Amino acid sequence: MAATSQLQERLAEARRVAVLTGAGVSAESGVPTFRGAGGLWRKYRAEDLATPEAFHRNPKLVWEWYDSRRQLIARCQPNAAHRAIALLEHRAPEFLLITQNVDGLHRLAGNVRLVELHGNLWRVHCLDDGQVTENLEVPLQAIPPRCGCGGLLRPDVVWFGEALPPEALQAASDFAESCDVFLVVGTSVVVQPAASLPTIARRRGAYVVEVNLEPTPLTSLAHESHHGKAAEILPRLLGIPSDASGNFEFRISNFEMPSSDSRPPTPGTPEKPCSP
Numbered sequence: 133m134a135a136t137s138q139l140q141e142r143l144a145e146a147r148r149v150a151v152l153t154g155a156g157v158s159a160e161s162g163v164p165t166f167r168g169a170g171g172l173w174r175k176y177r178a179e180d181l182a183t184p185e186a187f188h189r190n191p192k193l194v195w196e197w198y199d200s201r202r203q204l205i206a207r208c209q210p211n212a213a214h215r216a217i218a219l220l221e222h223r224a225p226e227f228l229l230i231t232q233n234v235d236g237l238h239r240l241a242g243n244v245r246l247v248e249l250h251g252n253l254w255r256v257h258c259l260d261d262g263q264v265t266e267n268l269e270v271p272l273q274a275i276p277p278r279c280g281c282g283g284l285l286r287p288d289v290v291w292f293g294e295a296l297p298p299e300a301l302q303a304a305s306d307f308a309e310s311c312d313v314f315l316v317v318g319t320s321v322v323v324q325p326a327a328s329l330p331t332i333a334r335r336r337g338a339y340v341v342e343v344n345l346e347p348t349p350l351t352s353l354a355h356e357s358h359h360g361k362a363a364e365i366l367p368r369l370l371g372i373p374s375d376a377s378g379n380f381e382f383r384i385s386n387f388e389m390p391s392s393d394s395r396p397p398t399p400g401t402p403e404k405p406c407s408p
């Protein structure tokens with residue numbers, strides 16, 4: 133971790149705060165990352181599972197993979213990094229969480245102002261009638277699942293070679309161009325177009341802070357880069373108090389609330405993460 137940090141001072145002065153997250157933020161909840169040791173792409177080929185061509189070739193195989201990931205993620209809980217980001221949303225006058233994660237854990241932690249650039253594992257999308265619906269069935273009773281209209285359903289996620297949801301990408305780009313602080317947590321910063329957002333923010337004058345286990349292509353460009361586990365580093369960086377045993381106290385009262393805030397309360401102490 134960098135010896136000193138100006139993040140708290142910058143946040144105190146900031147009007148618009150953006151956070152970009154990747155798989156590393158959920159790693160300590162027990163959700164596997166994609167790249168690096170233990171990453172999904174070490175075990176599976178993205179071309180076989182995460183492209184539209186792979187799905188058309190073998191929807192059953194792709195759905196079996198997604199079903200097994202949904203089963204694992206269904207047992208996972210947000211960790212201290214998710215909770216810290218949820219508290220940050222309550223503190224910032226204007227805030228946007230831009231996540232590449234499809235696991236839904238940020239929402240579970242209490243974030244409301246968020247865009248999911250790569251979709252969500254708990255939604256399905258009918259290839260025939262185009263309807264997008266929530267689907268929480270774990271495990272799936274039929275693989276591949278079908279829509280009421282008889283059409284083939286696919287996970288409502290973004291695969292390689294596919295366009296990101298245009299409204300989500302536009303909102304993320306607009307916020308990156310105009311924010312005062314841009315925090316980047318647990319992403320390898322290699323998958324485009326998400327990987328360009330911190331650079332856009334930096335060029336437009338934002339204070340850019342990265343938290344990651346290891347250096348990334350962003351490290352040399354960021355104002356601060358902190359290396360270690362997000363669930364340990366992020367609450368400390370944000371000044372969230374901890375008790376005598378070192379457990380962070382995730383209470384809204386630990387932050388000054390914007391006066392007009394009417395959002396739901398942030399959930400309390402994190403639950404135990406599941407085993408991967």
Ligand code: BJW
Nearest residue numbers: 154155156165166167232292293318319320323324345362
């Ligand atoms: C911790 C930690 C702890 C671990 N604490 N840290 C320009 C140049 C080159 C290529 C392209 C380009 N533009 C587009 C492309 C192609 C491609 C791309 O970027 N490829 C690169 C890999 C080279 N991009 C696309 O295809 C995108 N589409 C697109 O651009 O379309 C254009 C278009 C326009 C109009 C019409 C048609 C097309 C789509 C990208 C979709 C990505 N999809 C996936 C799968 C989602 C569904 C699913 O989950 O199954 O999204 S791939 C995967 O990577 C997933 C992630 O969201 C994404 C990013 O990964 P992330 O989150 O960064 O995870 P990791 O594993 O890479 O990194 C984890 C990090 O955490 C590491 O750094 C660890 O060190 C760290 N860490 N534990 C802190 N405890």
